[in-house]
Amino acid sequence: MSRSTLNSLLLFGLPALFIATFFVVPLVNSVAVSLGVPEFTLAAYRRLVDVPVYRAVYGRTLRVALIVTLVCVVVGYPCAYYISTLGRRGRIVAIGLIALPFMLSVLVRNYVWMVLLQDTGLVNRLLIGAGWIETPVRLMHNELGVLIAMANMLLPYVIFPVLGALLAIPPELRTASASLGANGARTFWRVTLPLTSAGTAAGALLTFIVGLGFYITPAMMGGAREMMVANLIAFNVRDVLNWTLAFSLSTSLLASTIVLYFAYRALLPRVATLQAI
Amino acid sequence: MHAFRRIGTRVGRLLLAAHGWLVIGFLLLPVAAVVPMSFNDLGVFELIPTNPSLAQYRKLFESPDWMEVMWRSMRIAVLVTMAATTLGILAASAVARLSPRLRAATEAVFLAPQIVPSVVIAASAYFLFARFGLVGTMTGIVIMHTVIAVPFVVILMGSRLQSLSPDMAQASASLGAGPLRTFLRVIVPQVGTAIAGSALLAFHASFDEVVLSLFLSGARNKTLPVKLWDAILFEVSPILPAISTVVMLIPLAAVLPLLVLRARR
Incomplete structure (x- = not known):
């Protein structure tokens, strides 16, 4: 040796x-x-499938993660596109601003959403003040509150990879497309979108993976009935000490995370990387 | 016709810019909201205070409970920073020497704690720690915080070390320096900024960690985020925004000396 x-x-x-x-x-x-x-x-796993309550928790977890992922892609893609059109300095400022909330504690970010979205919160007061509604709308202690706060925390996971993919497109390609007579929309659909699809898919997968495991946001923004898989695991460990059930839940979460993560890694070589910001 | 299309493009661009800044504003909302809220007067609670005061900050720094958990969290985070930076640098420099195929596989193992949901890590650690009497101890928290802080160091140091030319290290070795000496005198000066950055990320990963601490801290060794969690869920108090602002500033303050030290060199 x-x-x-x-x-x-x-x-x-x-x-x-x-x-x-x-x-x-x-x-x-x-x-x-x-x-x-x-x-x-496999008794513990059979229970996960047989008991309706557990099925409902799985259904909710998948639904919430999926909706958040879709929202993040639909909202995040145009935002990344706009940032890619900025000059160097504007781009750096925008990237810095998007990264800034990562310095703020996760708990605090959820807490602020509780303050903003509660019945007497800023959003409801603004809506009532504007005369659009008369009684407060329920914006938290339900799935909507969970979705708003999760989207707020997960958007950068889509914006950054999409931005990387957009910036990796050589500008000549768009010029070539335009000089061949394609208008802006056609260039976007035929050149830009296909070249950024791998980056977008990678960002969406990452968002979905992280979204599946959310614990703090559902606990704070959701009601007692908005439990996601992570909350059910914690409940079984800390409150009822049912280890086999807790670990069958956590194993299923672990397994789906690993499978999705491998899919994500497999996508990476096809993602055009950001050469220079 | 042409003029219409041009107007259309301009409107499109404006809409795109409006959307872009709206999204960035939405992302910044928590940061933008929490700081003004922290200057509330005692007793009242407004989003934008009419009588800005430092009352909440005074209350925070005079509260022995909050100061106790804050110091504990800082002590934990400092220990975690040292452990995670050391382990992460060792791992990253070993990974950098491997062949590309092995590199991807080993990197995946060291990065895994960041991908696996923290509830899963916390539950499995809690089960074993309970048997070895580590639940409710600082040691247990430091160990598990180090596990989740290592990936940050590996990512940052890995990319920096790979961009390093091996010539200098070889020159140092051929001049008779041992591996440790080469590391301290040749490698470290070249990657100082990356080490400082890794330290910041590791500190922040520990100082802000909620889920593992909730499982492992027990009643005696609550960390700041655990007490914050209790306070948010069980007592809505006007002191929370002030604590949040301090929590946001502490990791920055912790790294400032490092940056100053580096700028002086």
């Missing part, structure tokens, strides 16, 4: 051991518990 290989192994050993012990081992153990090891049984 050469000295540099040995060095690499030593360098590698400490972090690898750490991640294996405190991340991989607990996860593997949780999967084992969900399967009833040392015996092997």
Whole structure:
């Protein structure tokens, strides 16, 4: 063994051991518990399918993640497109502004949405003040509140990859399309959109993956009935101590995350990367 | 006909710009709302205070409960920053030496804690930590915060180290410097900014972490986000925006000395 290989192994050993012990081992153990090891049984998983309450939680989680992803793509794509048309300085400012909320605590961001969307919150007061409504509209403690806050937190996951894909398109392509007689709309549908589809798909997948695992937002913005899978896991661990059920839920969430993440990684080589901002 | 099309394009552009800035405004809304709210007078609670005051900040810094959890969170975050930066740099420099295929696979393992939902990580860690008496201890929190902070360091350091030319390190080795000396005297000065950036991200990852702390902190070792969680859900208090603003500023303040130190060199 050469000295540099040995060095690499030593360098590698400490972090690898750490991640294996405190991340991989607990996860593997949780999967084992969900399967009833040392015996092997799928009873816990059968319950997930059979009990209507659990099916409803899965349905809601998928629906919320899917709607948020769609909203983020539809709203985020044109925003990224606009930023791509800006000059260098404007682009940097816009990117900085979009990244800024990441510095704000996740809890605080949810808290602000609670304050803005509650019955006596700013949004309702503005709507009543404008005379559009007479009694407050219920904007939180329901799925709508969860969706608004989640979209607020997940939009950058779409905007950044789409922006990267847009900026990677050589400007000559659009000029060529225009000089061949295509108008703006035709150039967009035939040149820009196809060239950014992989980047958009990657952003959408990432949004969906992250959206599936949301815990804080449904707990704060949703009502008692807006539980998502993550909340059901926490409930079973912290309140009722049902480990097999909690771990069958968490294993299903883990498995879908891993599968989707591999799909995301497979997409990456086809995503044109951002060369220069 | 031509003139109509030109007007159409111009309206389209205006709509696009309006949409772009509306979205950016929507994203900035939480930040923009929380800071003015923090200057509320005692007792009243307005979105834009009519009598701006520092009363909430005074109350916060005079409250032993909030100061206790704030110091605890800072101590945890400092320990996590040191552990995660060290482990992450080691991992990134090992990964950078691997062949591209192995690199992708090992990178995926080190980045996984960022992809796996934190509830899943928290539940599985809680189960094992409960057996080893680690639930409710600072050690347990520091360990798990380090797990989720390492990916930030690996991403940032990985891209920086890969752009580094190996010539300098080889020159250093051929002049007789050992690997540690080469690392400290040749590599670190070249990647200082990336290390500072990694440290900031690691600090923030720990200081802002909610879900793992909710599971692992127990009643005795509550972190700032755990107390904040309780306060938001069970007592709506006008002190919250002030705490939020401080929470937003602390990670920045923690990194400032690093940046100053670097600028002086």
